[in-house]
Amino acid sequence: xxxxxxxxxxxxxxxxxxxxxxxxxxxxxxxxxxxxxxxxxxxxxxxxxxxxxxxxxxxxxxxxxxxxxxxxxxxxxxxxxxxxxxxxxxxxxxxxxxxxxxxxxxxxxxxxxxxxxxxxxxxxxxxxxxxxxxxxxxxxxxxxxxxxxxxxxxxxxxxxxxxxxxxxxx
Numbered sequence: 001x002x003x004x005x006x007x008x009x010x011x012x013x014x015x016x017x018x019x020x021x022x023x024x025x026x027x028x029x030x031x032x033x034x035x036x037x038x039x040x041x042x043x044x045x046x047x048x049x050x051x052x053x054x055x056x057x058x059x060x061x062x063x064x065x066x067x068x069x070x071x072x073x074x075x076x077x078x079x080x081x082x083x084x085x086x087x088x089x090x091x092x093x094x095x096x097x098x099x100x101x102x103x104x105x106x107x108x109x110x111x112x113x114x115x116x117x118x119x120x121x122x123x124x125x126x127x128x129x130x131x132x133x134x135x136x137x138x139x140x141x142x143x144x145x146x147x148x149x150x151x152x153x154x155x156x157x158x159x160x161x162x163x164x165x166x167x168x169x170x
Contacts, residue, residue, distance in 0.1 A: 017061075018034055024074075029071075042099055051064070051066075090147065117146070119136070134149075
């Protein structure tokens, strides 16, 4: 019985990350069958597509799936990493941020009217294997990025345990 439960857990992880899908071979239909419907998607004029699979609010990954114009998988990547966060720069608009990071965690958007600021948040595991949150701060009127910031959940008082290192084992 335990072996069946473990096998089922491994199969669920494969779908969660798109395991078993080979770039250049897997089709859009196979991606959808394995990973399910995306939270959002974009189409480019050349026919390529980008699908977003956020795994929050408790999850720490957002998978972006790029599909070529011929309908074949180009890549699947978890964008909740510092190198992706570095791509978010002042002046980007909300749509550009969404294409890079996917939708923010539901309920983690805030509007501060006195500052005319809109804040979106995502959860991730930082480089020290700790639960953290990445925030993009927008000028609410212009809908453009002002700045970004990262904060460990333990530093912000979101957690009352060991900082969440057990969630981020890699």
